[in-house]
Amino acid sequence: MTTQELLQGAKAAKSAAAALSTQEKNRLLLAMADSLVQHQADILAANDQDVEAARATIAPVMIDRLRLTGDRVAAMAQGLRAVADLPDPVGDVLSEITRPNGLVIRKVRVPMGVIAIIYESRPNVTADAAALALKSGNVCVLRGGKEAIHSNTAIVAALRAALRENGAPETLVNLVEDTTRASATQLMEARGLVDLLIPRGGAGLIRACVENAKVPCIETGTGICHVYVDRAADLDKAVAIVYNAKTSRPSVCNAEEVCLVHRDVAPVFLPRLKQALDEKHVELRLCPEAAAIIPGTPAGERDFDTEFLDYILAVKVVGSVEEAVAHIAAHSTGHSEAIVTQDRAAADAFCAGVDSAAVYVNASTRFTDGGEFGLGCEMGISTQKLGARGPMGLCELTSYKYIIEGDGQVR
Amino acid sequence: MTTQELLQGAKAAKSAAAALSTQEKNRLLLAMADSLVQHQADILAANDQDVEAARATIAPVMIDRLRLTGDRVAAMAQGLRAVADLPDPVGDVLSEITRPNGLVIRKVRVPMGVIAIIYESRPNVTADAAALALKSGNVCVLRGGKEAIHSNTAIVAALRAALRENGAPETLVNLVEDTTRASATQLMEARGLVDLLIPRGGAGLIRACVENAKVPCIETGTGICHVYVDRAADLDKAVAIVYNAKTSRPSVCNAEEVCLVHRDVAPVFLPRLKQALDEKHVELRLCPEAAAIIPGTPAGERDFDTEFLDYILAVKVVGSVEEAVAHIAAHSTGHSEAIVTQDRAAADAFCAGVDSAAVYVNASTRFTDGGEFGLGCEMGISTQKLGARGPMGLCELTSYKYIIEGDGQVR
Structure with a gap:
């Protein structure tokens, strides 16, 4: 089947979804979970093919991401069951007014329609994205990476078997067979067929989608996150927060990349921070003023504009909250930033001034996550301001329409 | 000033806005209104220049759209005062939760940032768009058409005089001097500088923006709107609604372009409809089945996919609500559609099945409008599902951010 045929089938399934x-959605999700477990042998055999093929070209750490096991298949199934437990956002009446002319105008939450997801991540994204799309009433078009194509094909076959056996159209969940750049381009340009495109993966993929998409697209994930340690910070909390934001999982988008420190506390704070981070062998890239206080690598020109995703932290001394806010405005990707302070006015100025999806007072940036925000799940984290911003749960995969009831009104 | 410099200035004004x-915003809006009136002579003189230059190249009807008068300047000023009277959406707390770990997560409405508007309409859009952007806390970058450049320059000079005299940065309101295609392209590609792009104008402009934009963009305005007259329609209401939707203002996007009629009522309804529409000399483009009932032009291949914006109506006979819904899915631009029926089940099926911004039961599509929806104003009508859908008032020009208060929480 060509990608174009697949997209036509997806569009045709929108009203059914x-x-x-x-x-019905919950029944399908539970059946899909059971089907993954039942098809575990097929899925693991397909995954073996992918892993074998990948050995020649991919680093061992990536092989581990690609590899599925019985436990990982069980975890995918559990993920589907968790989505079944979440509230269904579709049909919620967001507002209702009666106009002087008698028209009753209701704003009702509806699915987006066809959501295309281009990803290069682990095969579990396949099941996860399919579940979130289905629960929010959407049809999904999944376009994974070529290194996982056998695994993804087997997973989608299991999901579709459950749909079929329960009388639902298989075309609610669609996997693009072509994993060349051509199919990604087709999805980006599928005006009238794709209602929303979500790229999930590295900065290069996301940039390509945002720049080339002719369909509505949500920019996700890139995070140059800052923690600003204010002059009025509780330094114990500051050390704990920076340590956590940097080292608890450096490879994720909500990890800290840059620490800004107020000049008044830098001489006390930075040595304490270095001592803590040394434990994890974090490399510090220091502005000249920080370098005069603690040892480290001098920060290069790009170090304040880089998502390291590693045990590396850029450090800069600033003179005020305003200077911190201005630095963030110039260098942040709009994901998550934190201030550590006991000063209410400083916290308020930071929260008002920082234009990012999530702004923290005295907490780690690592909390920017659908689960931690109480959404129960997550399709990704939006760093743009049109449409969803921050963690995208089920509601963030919906739109709305106006339903207007009249009795013959004309204008 | 180059467009790039202007965009840098706009970005720098975001936090002030x-x-x-x-x-403060209301004070500025009232001062801007007064300033328009005070600068009326300058504005009219500049407008004379535009009108003189346009005489050679532009049709008389377009000249009328371009021309300003004392009354029209007064109306622009009144428009600014009306925006001052509207509630301010910025700062609204959309939700607040406390997580088990003690984090308090508030979702707060914030401005988009820099909104760029590319338009080819009348010069009053300049004042109107500036007012809506300012009231919603945004900086605007206005890029009007070359035929109105002197008028737009004079209007923005008057608005900026009011900002200056009231101690606000002039860069809250920005007019792009370059009216060549190059500046439009620059706005479409201004990643990191433009938070939202809104095209207002003809289908060609909107298509160019949606297809080429690398910044978040809202598709607006194109309306192939349908009215479906059901077998259970009150035919008096049906005639009145189709007549109104087609003829009250054919040049606007919420006007009807296609009438679908159920086979059971077509023999009675179509002659009555024709009689009513003859009064306005509406040309009917008929499917073969309709043509067997009333005289008219045979519908050509493109007639069910054309936004006529004129006294032309395409007419098609269908056999059921489902067929009407399917026709709309295949041909609509997702703007506004209506069903005329006394049958609740048919109305519900239509409302559920039609995937458009506004779906009407027994009312004219002409009500899709910010004012008619109680929003008080309108920046345009979105026909996409990401971000705002339908009429865009002040709320629809905002985004949100999460502000998370902790006490040292780490993950």
Whole structure:
């Protein structure tokens, strides 16, 4: 099947997806979970093929990401069951007014329609994205990376078997077979067929989608996150927060990349911070003023504009909250930033001034996550301001329409 | 000033715009209104220049759209005062939760930032768009058409005089001097500088923006709107609604372009409809089945996919609500559609099945409008599902951010 045929099939399934009741969706999700477990042998055999093929070209750490096991398949199934437990956002009445002319205008939450996801991540994204799309009444078009194509094909076959056996159209969940750049381009340009495109993966993929998409697209994930340690910071908390934001999982987008420190506390704070981070062998890239206080690598020109995703932290001394806010405005990707301070006015100025999806007072940037925000799940984290911003749960995969009831009104 | 310099200035003004209190914004809007009236002579003189230059190249009807008068300047000023009266959406707390770990997560409405508007309409859009952007805490970058450049320059000079005299940065309101295609392209590609791009104008402009934009963009305005007259329609209401939707203002996007009629009522309804529409000399483009009932032009291949914006109506006979919904899915631009019926089940099926911004039961599509929806104003009508959908008032020009208060929480 060509990608174009697949997209036509996806479009044709939109009304069926939107019409599913909450109960039907949950039944399908539970059946899909069971089907993954039942097809575990097929999935693991397909995954073996991918892993074998990848050995020649991919680093061992990536092989581990690609590899599935019985436990990982069980975890995918558990993920589907968790989505079944979440509330269904579709049909919520967001507002209702009666106009002087008698028209009743209701704003009702509806699915987006066809959501295309281009990803290069682990095969579990396949099941995860399919579940979130289905629960929010959407049809999904999944376009994974070529290194996982056998695994993804087997996973989608298992999901579709459950749909089929439960009388739902298989085309609710679609996997693009072509994993060349051509199919990604087709999705980006599929005006009238794709209602929303979500790229999930590295900065290069996301940039390519945002720049080339002719369909509505959400920019996700890149995070140059800052923690600003204010002059009025509780330094114990500051050390703990910076340590956590940098080292608890450096490879993720909500990890800290830059620490800004107020000049008044830098001489006390930086030695304490260095001592803590030395434990994890974090490399410090220091502005000249910080370098005069603690040892480290001098920061280069790009170090304040780099998502290291590693045990590396850029450090800069600033003279005020305003200077911190200005630095963030110039260098942040709009993901997550934190201030550590006991001063209410400083916290308020930071929260008002910083234009990022999530702004923290005295907490780690690592909390920017659908689960931690109480959304129960996550399709990604939006760093743009049109549409969803921050963690995208089920509601963030919906739109709305106006339904207007009249009795013959004309204008 | 180059467009790039102008965009840098706009970006630098974002925090000032976001920080304005409601009171300050209203004071500025009233001063801007007064300033338009005070500068009326300059504005009319500049407009004369535009009108003189346009005489050679532009049709008389377009000249009328371009021309300003004392009354029209007064109306622009009144428009600014009306925006001052609207509630300020910025700072609204959209939700607040406390997590088990003690984090308090508030979702707060914030401005988009820099909104660029590319338009080819009348010069009053300049004042109108500036007012809506300012009230919603945004900086605007206005890029009007070359035929109105002197008028737009004079209007922005008057608005900026009011900003200056009231101690606000002039760069809250920016007019792009370059009216060549190059400046439009620059706005479309201004990643990191433009937070939202809104095209207002003809289908060609909108398509160019949506296809080429690398910044978040909202597709607006194109409307192939349908009215479906069901077998259970009250035919008096049906005639009145189709007549109104087609003829009250055919040049606007919420006007009807296609009438679908159920086979059971077509023999009675179509002659009555024709009689009513003859009064306005509406040309009917008929499917073969309709043509067997009333005289008219045979519908050509493109007639069900054309935004006529004129006294032309395409008519098609269908056999069921489902067929009407399917026709709309295949041909609509997702703007506004209506069903005329006394049958609740048919109305519900239509509302559930039609995937457009506004779906009407027994009312004219002409109501899709910010004012008619109670928003008080309108920046345009979105026909996409990411971000705002339908009429865009002040709320629809905002985004949100999460502000998370902790006490040292780490993950």
